[in-house]
Amino acid sequence: MNSSDVTTENLPLGGFSTQSLARMIFRAELPEHYLRALPAQSLFLAIKHNGLESSVDTLESISDSQFRALLDFDLWGLDRFNEDNFWEWLAVTDARNDLVLLQKTLRTIDLKLVSMVLAKYVDVVTFEEPTDHPPEPKYYTPDRGYTWINIRLENEHRHFLLGRLLALIFETNPNLFYQVLAVKNLETNTVLEETSFQERNVRLAAEGIPDIEHAHQLNAPLALSRAISQIGETNQLEVIADIPTVEPLVYEGSLLQPLASFLEKVHRSDECAAELSIIMNSALVHFNVELHDHHQVLDLVRRVRGAINIGLQLLVETDQVTEQGIYSALGLRGLYRAGLYPLMELRRNALKAARQTELGQDLDAIQLAILSGLTDKFPHIPSFFQSDGSIQAHDQKVKAEFKEISQLQEIHALSNFLRELAIRYDKK
Structure with a gap:
């Protein structure tokens, strides 16, 4: 050891480093009540060290407020929405054959970000009266012909993930489903991104x-x-x-x-x-x-x-x-x-x-x-x-x-x- 360095283990000021906390979380050595008491940023650094795909159990165990903060940390690159990380989080929700993580994501994510993604990749056609005939091939309807949707994603996995998210939104709250689809007609993505960023900063101040x-x-x-x-x-x-x-x-x-x-x-x-x-x-x-x-x-x-x-x-x-x-x-x-x-x-x-x-x-x-x-x-x-x-x-x-x-x-x-x-x- 260099004479100018002293390990924190020898000092009154001592605690978990990223590696030690990540290791304990990965090995499930921390009880759930302790995990839920950790500051969200500590959790985030440990989870990033372990990798999202290796942290499914942890993500399911933490509180919604902690999960929301993790999304606030990871879905932004400085003041810009990080879409690649959005897809990474959606992919993690598909790690198991249940909807637990996807439901938690839907409860905690800023829906303005979801609306931005939908505006970019989803075409929507609505009718006053239901119809059995799609406006074009590849369109499908979740509500018996009133609303027809086309997801314009060539990546098959991302296409599946976005369709899965839309299905959950519709099943959870049909009114919310129509609202997130309609946002692009009310606000530009630039305005949505700026508003979402400001609200995210307010939440981060609490962290x-x-x-x-x-x-x-x-x-x-x-x-x-x-x-x-x-x-x-x-x-x-x-x-x-x-x-x-x-x-x-x-x-x-x-x-x-x-x-x-x-x-x-x-x-x-x-x-x-x-x-x-x-x-x-x-x-x-x-x-x-x-x-x-x-x-x-x-x-x-x-x-x-x-x-x-x-x-x-x-x-x-x-x-x-x-x-x-x-x-x-x-x-x-x-x-x-x-x-x-x-x-x-x-x-x-x-x-x-x-x-x-x-x-x-x-x-x-x-x-x-x-x-x-x-x-x-x-x-x-x-x-x-x-x-x-x-x-x-x-x-x-x-x-x-x-x-x-x-x-x-x-x-x-x-x-x-x-x-x-x-x-x-x-x-x-």
Whole structure:
């Protein structure tokens, strides 16, 4: 184990990582009442880790409110309806020879999304008097000839899934059936999507995921001088209340030093877990990471932890504040913002260097990789870049993997790298 890392199992701040929670759910080691008590986002991360098709038992066991939140997480790509994921969820409802999951989906899904799919793939012809004659071949009627439907899907499985959903809607509530078919005559899909997105964001706020404005505030870089000034003020940090702890976001992997020791000393594990949850979710919103992209989510978690660790190092290095004073005045939110400040300064300088070097001319593969990582919206560095600025690459072979920036020493080394680039091109 690296000396800068400490496993969460050794700390007061400890809980389920994505992998451990997913494993326990997959093995059915959690009782149903515990499963239903889990925050929906924790469930979602574990289910995405296991895969939907392997999570049918879990999906049947959880509450409707949890299921609705899972759909809210997975059916959107940023602010756009993700139709591919919609079909994936419909396919899961066909995993068994019953309608349990499909009925739960119908109870919980935003029907505006269903209407959007129907508007795209279903033709409807209605008659005032019933008829036995379809308007065209391939049309069928669910109501003895008043309404005729044609599903325009070449994919046979999707055709079956959509027809199955329509049949259930009709059997459950005929009036609802006619309403979802008629929506396309009343609203455009653009309006439906926008309205559905806004309503989804309101529901996500109840899960501890901030709106764009709040996320922007939580991700605003904080200068070191301002952070020190805040510690000297008498105002106490606002306590986070009613925010569910999303364990896979908080407890994933290992904690860095000196952050691990800091959390031990402040001894407020519940508050810290709640703070980390809101910080992580605010970063997901601010940096436009799709909630259903498991790899990107966990990658951002590591970058956020790195920023918090850097913020702590910056303040401790000043010798002007105590650790208790730091937490009371700034909390982990302030440390995160303080760590973002030098990271975003690196990014600004890297973007300037990229312009000066005329989009990478005269740079070798290693320099290009470093510059590419630093110009990312949330800067990170190639895995071959060491804390002291040395390069661990064999025969100039550059690995594509990137890692978070987590140490103040790395900030200094990267600043020197950019400074040398600037000097080099200023001379040209």
